[in-house]
Amino acid sequence: MDELWYKDAIFYAIDVESFQDGNGDGVGDFRGLTSRLDYLEDLGVTCLWLLPFFTSPNLDNGYDVKDYYSIDSRLGNLQDFSEFIAAAKERNIRVIIDLIIHHTSNEHHWFHAASNDPSSKFHKFYIWSEEKPEKTPPPSFPGQENDVWTYEKRAGAFYFHHFYSFQPDLNIDNPDVQYEIMSIMEFWLAFKIDGFRVDAATFIMGDNGVKEDEIRNPVGFLKKLCKTVTDKNKEAILLAEADVEPQKIPDFFGKGERFNSLFNFILDNYLFLGLAREEAQPIVEALKLPMPPKACQWTNFLRNLDELNLGKLTEEERQDVFKKFAPKEDMRIYNRGIRRRLAPMLNGNRQHLEMAYSLLFSLPGSPLLIYGDEIGLGENLDLEGRTSVRTPMQWNAGTNGGFSTVPAKNLFRAPLLQGPYGIKKVNAESQQQDENSLLSWMKRLTRMRKHCREIGWASATVQNTDNPQVLVLTYEYEGNALLIAHNLSGKPVRFKLKSRRYHARQLIDIFGNRKYEPTTEETIQLDLDEYGYRWFRVNRLKIESKDGN
Missing domain, CATH: 3.20.20.80 (Glycosidases)
Incomplete structure (x- = not known):
C-alpha cells in the first residue's frame, strides 16, 4: 500500500x-x-x-x-x-x-421538494429566511450576481447562495x-x-x-x-x-x-x-x-x-x-x-x-x-x-x-x-x-x-544570492540534496550563492534550459540565460552549517 x-x-x-x-x-x-x-x-x-x-x-x-x-x-x-x-x-x-x-442545482429534486413543501424534511436541506437579511456577504461573482439571497415563490421565502442564484447552498x-x-x-x-x-x-x-x-x-x-x-x-x-x-x-x-x-x-x-x-x-x-x-x-x-x-x-x-x-x-x-x-x-x-x-x-x-x-x-x-x-x-x-x-x-x-x-x-x-x-x-x-522525490517530501530552503531576480531553492532528504535555480527575468544573469552550506563547485547539472558548462573546483558564480533554469544534484554535501545561509 x-x-x-x-x-x-x-x-x-x-x-x-x-x-x-x-x-x-x-x-x-x-x-x-x-x-x-x-x-x-x-x-x-x-x-x-x-x-x-x-x-x-x-x-x-x-x-x-x-x-x-x-x-x-x-x-x-x-x-x-x-x-x-x-x-x-x-x-x-x-x-x-x-x-x-x-450547494446543488436549483433543479435538484431536494430543492424542488424543499420549495414545494416548507414542512418537508428537504426544506431544512437549504438555508431560508422569510425576510431578506440586511447584513450579507458580498456575492462571489460581482458583475454577474448582485445578491446572495433569492426569493423562491413556492416556498414564500428567500434562499441563500454564495455563488449563482441557481446554486442554493446546502445546510451542511x-x-x-x-x-x-x-x-x-x-x-x-x-x-x-x-x-x-x-x-x-x-x-x-x-x-x-x-x-x-x-x-x-x-x-x-x-x-x-x-x-x-x-x-x-x-x-x-x-x-x-x-x-x-x-x-x-x-x-x-x-x-x-x-x-x-x-x-x-x-x-x-x-x-x-x-x-x-x-x-x-x-x-x-x-x-x-x-x-x-x-x-x-x-x-x-x-x-x-x-x-x-x-x-x-x-x-x-x-x-x-x-x-x-x-x-x-x-x-x-x-x-x-x-x-x-x-x-x-x-x-x-x-x-x-x-x-x-x-x-x-x-x-x-x-x-x-x-x-x-x-x-x-x-x-x-x-x-x-x-x-x-x-x-x-x-x-x-x-x-x-x-x-x-x-x-x-x-x-x-x-x-x-x-x-x-x-x-x-x-x-x-x-x-x-x-x-x-x-x-x-x-x-x-x-x-x-x-527522480527528485526530495521536492515532494522535504521542506524547501531559500538560498540567498547576490541577484534579486534569481530564486534558488534547496531540498535535503534521505542523504540526498537538490539545488534548483530560476532566473525570473528576461535578461541573462550571473549570480553567486551566499551560503556556507552549498558551493557552486559542488553542483552537478541534471536538468536545465540548455547544456551549461559544468561546474569545477574553481567555479564561484553560476550563469542563467534569460528565463533560464538549472536543476543540480549536490555533490559532497557539506554540513558545517545547517542554517545554509
Whole structure:
C-alpha cells in the first residue's frame, strides 16, 4: 500500500466534455477520455482530477449538480465510467473526482421538494429566511450576481447562495444532509476512485459570513468525511479547494487527520506577482507559509480551469499582474481575476513557459497541470466568463483539431482554429513527432520530477544570492540534496550563492534550459540565460552549517 502517494503525484485536470469525443456527437465523453489514456501515461502524469461529470443543467460547467448518482448523458454512463477507471488503473494512473457538497442545482429534486413543501424534511436541506437579511456577504461573482439571497415563490421565502442564484447552498449542519453526503461519497468510492477534490471547502469549514450557513462542528464533519473515505479505501484522499488566509490553514490540515492536501492559492498569487515583476522576493515571502503536517501536502498550480484569482494581492500588486498578463479589460473577470491560459499570458515565449513550468515543478508540494498545458493551448476570449480557458483539446491539425468528427456546427464548443494558438500551429500530434516541442520537453520535466522525490517530501530552503531576480531553492532528504535555480527575468544573469552550506563547485547539472558548462573546483558564480533554469544534484554535501545561509 502507498497511503502517501499524493506526495509524489503529478496531477492533471480534465474537463471530460472538452477532452475527446468518443462517439461522434460533438461532446467529449468517457469513451474518448479512455482512448487517450496512453497519451496521458506517456506524458507522465500520475493522477487525473476530473471536473464535474454528473447530471446537470450545465449553467456553471457542471458545478450545478442535478443528480449526484448519474452521469451527464452526453458524457456516457456508469458503465463507461467504470471501464475508464479500470483502464486508468491498468496504466497506474489514479483518478480523483469533484465532490460538490456546498450547494446543488436549483433543479435538484431536494430543492424542488424543499420549495414545494416548507414542512418537508428537504426544506431544512437549504438555508431560508422569510425576510431578506440586511447584513450579507458580498456575492462571489460581482458583475454577474448582485445578491446572495433569492426569493423562491413556492416556498414564500428567500434562499441563500454564495455563488449563482441557481446554486442554493446546502445546510451542511443538518445531520440528514451529512448522511446524504456520505452516501454520495460511498457510491463513487465503490468505483475504486482514489479520492475527491472537495469544491468550495473554504465555506464548508464555516468561513461563510452568514450565521445560518455555519456548521457548528466543522472539524467533526470533516472527520466524518475522512472516515467515509478511508473506510472504503485507505489510499483515497481529500484535496481541498480552500482559498483562505494563512492563519486558517491549520484548520484544514489539523495534525494530518483532516484534508490530505490543499491547493496553494496563496503561493499562486505571489508566483504571478514574481513573474510579473521578474523578482524572486514575492515567491520567497509566500514560501514562508508553514509546511503541512508530515502526512499532508500542498498541491501547487499556475492555472486551473477557473479564473486566475488574485484576491490575495493588494490592489497595487494586482494591477502589476494585470498590466503584465491581462492588459485588456476582456482578459479580466470579477475585478480580481484573469481568464486566460498561461501560454498566451506569456506571449507564447517558449523559454518563459519552460521556466514557469520548471518553477512550478520545483516548488515544495505536488504540481498540477490542466489539460492542454503540455502543448501550450490558448484561450478563446470570445467565450463567456471562465469558459474561455475550457476550449476543446487540440489533438491534430485536422477536422476540429481531432477532438470530434462531427460538422463544426454540431460541436458543443469549437477548438481554436486560427491564429498563433490555432489547431494548425498547436496540436499534440505534431509535437509528439518533434523532440524539441513543448510536449516533448514536458515529458522530460515529468520524468525529472519523479527522480527528485526530495521536492515532494522535504521542506524547501531559500538560498540567498547576490541577484534579486534569481530564486534558488534547496531540498535535503534521505542523504540526498537538490539545488534548483530560476532566473525570473528576461535578461541573462550571473549570480553567486551566499551560503556556507552549498558551493557552486559542488553542483552537478541534471536538468536545465540548455547544456551549461559544468561546474569545477574553481567555479564561484553560476550563469542563467534569460528565463533560464538549472536543476543540480549536490555533490559532497557539506554540513558545517545547517542554517545554509
